[in-house]
Amino acid sequence: MCGRAWLGAALVLGAQLRALWLAAAVEVHTAKEVVAVNGTNQRLKCTFSSSSPVSPQLSVTWNFQPEDLSSHEPVFYYLKEPHKPPFGRFKERVTWDGNIERNDVSIVIWNLQPSDNGTFTCQVTNWPDVYGTIGEVRLRVVQKVSFSEIHFLAVAIGSASVLMIIVVTAVIVCRQHRRKARDKRLEVADTEL
Numbered sequence: 421m422c423g424r425a426w427l428g429a430a431l432v433l434g435a436q437l438r439a440l441w442l443a444a445a446v447e448v449h450t451a452k453e454v455v456a457v458n459g460t461n462q463r464l465k466c467t468f469s470s471s472s473p474v475s476p477q478l479s480v481t482w483n484f485q486p487e488d489l490s491s492h493e494p495v496f497y498y499l500k501e502p503h504k505p506p507f508g509r510f511k512e513r514v515t516w517d518g519n520i521e522r523n524d525v526s527i528v529i530w531n532l533q534p535s536d537n538g539t540f541t542c543q544v545t546n547w548p549d550v551y552g553t554i555g556e557v558r559l560r561v562v563q564k565v566s567f568s569e570i571h572f573l574a575v576a577i578g579s580a581s582v583l584m585i586i587v588v589t590a591v592i593v594c595r596q597h598r599r600k601a602r603d604k605r606l607e608v609a610d611t612e613l
Contacts, residue, residue: 446470446544446552453558456532463517464557465526466542470549476500477547480518480525484510486538495540496527509535532561 447469456462464482480498495510497503502516510529518525525544529536542555 446546446549448542448544448553448555450542450555450557452556453560455560455562458532458534458561458563460532461528461530462532462559463526463528464540464542464559466518466524466544466555466557468523468525468544468546468552470523470544470546470552472546472549474520474523475547477545478520479545481541481543481545482514482527483541483543484536484538485541486535495529498525529559532559534561534563536561 449467449469451465454462454464466480466482477499480496482495482497484493484495486493493508493510494505495508496505496514496516498516498518498520504514505511513530515528515530517528525542537560538558540557540559542557544552
C-alpha cells in the first residue's frame with residue numbers, strides 16, 4: 421500500500437511540475453507577413469520572452485516551408501554562436517542579425533528570389549524553458565512595390581503643394597503687374613498736371 425501511495429504522489433507531483441513547466445514556456449514573436457522586392461535583402465525579425473534568464477544552452481532554429489508545401493528546409497541555427505546552413509538554397513544568403521542579450525534572434529535573407537515565397541519558422545529553446553510557441557513569418561517576394569495608399573497620399577500631397585506654389589506665384593505676379601500699372605497711371609497723371 422505504501423508503494424502505491426508513493427507512486428500516486430509521484431504521478432501527481434509530475435503532473436504539477438509538467439503544468440508549471442508548460443506555464444513557463446518560451447514565447448516567440450514575429451511579424452505575420454513580410455513583403456519584399458525581388459533581389460533585395462530582408463530582415464526577418466524574431467524576438468522571444470522567457471520566464472528563465474538567457475541560458476548558455478539557448479538554441480534558435482530557423483526553418484523554411486516553400487509555398488508548394490515541399491519538405492521543410494533548414495535556414496539557420498544558433499547555439500552559443502551563429503551557424504549558417506552547410507547546404508541548401510540559403511547556404512550563402514543568410515546572416516545572423518540578432519542580439520541574444522536583447523532577446524532578439526532575427527536573421528537577414530540576402531538577394532531574395534520568387535522561389536523564397538513561403539513560411540519561415542523561428543523556434544527558441546531556453547533551458548529549462550524547452551516548450552513554447554513557434555513564430556511564423558510568411559514572406560512574399562514581389563517584382564516591384566505595389567502602388568499603395570501611402571504612395572497615393574504622397575503623390576496627392578506633392579501635387580497639392582506644387583499647385584499651391586503655382587497659385588501663390590500667379591497672385592504675386594498679378595499684384596506686381598497691377599502695382600506697376602497703377603504706378604504708371606499715377607506718373608502719367610502727375611506729368612499732365
